[in-house]
Amino acid sequence: MQEDMSDTLINLPSLTNLIKSIVKESVSADKQDLTGKTWNIDEFRKYCCRGKGDNWVRTFIFDEFPEVDYKNGGFVVNPR
Template sequence: MKQLLKKGLMALMNKGVINIQIDQGYIKQVVKDTINTALERDLSGVTWSMEEFRNECCGGKASRWVTYYIFTDFKDEIDYRNGGWLIPAKGRGQKHIIFAKQAKEWIERNKYRIDWTAKLPE
């Protein structure tokens, strides 16, 4: 019965018998809110490797560049022990653990503090 009503309503709409007005501003806001919620939820509890972080948040900058200009320059505020998003590698063979959601939010808030055009020292 429900399917039959739905088909009948769709047929009437397609013939132009029924017109429905939808506020475009409302639709845009609903879509924007839905996308933002999905993106935020998507990164909750996710960790990234250095490779994923540099590609997602650093425009593909080299690992050495990210280490030098982000991990070193902002060490105290991004360190996990200080409430940050980075658990640094402890040595050779170890990997950084990066909390994706917090890292992405931090980069967005601090993007103008980072010298994105800087070259690595020779």
């Protein structure tokens, strides 16, 4: 059974626009330039991987998800 959008309690386009405007305001209020901000592997594993070992991070994050490599559009420069 396909649900008609007019029968929903939440107006999804309005909600989407509201969320986008809140995010846009938050980002422009912050105005942080992240150019040149880097973490080494120890900082990354501490803050993002619950302290897993560097080999674990390389194997299960960098190798498992090649899209994180900067060459593939990701955020990791030289994952090895």
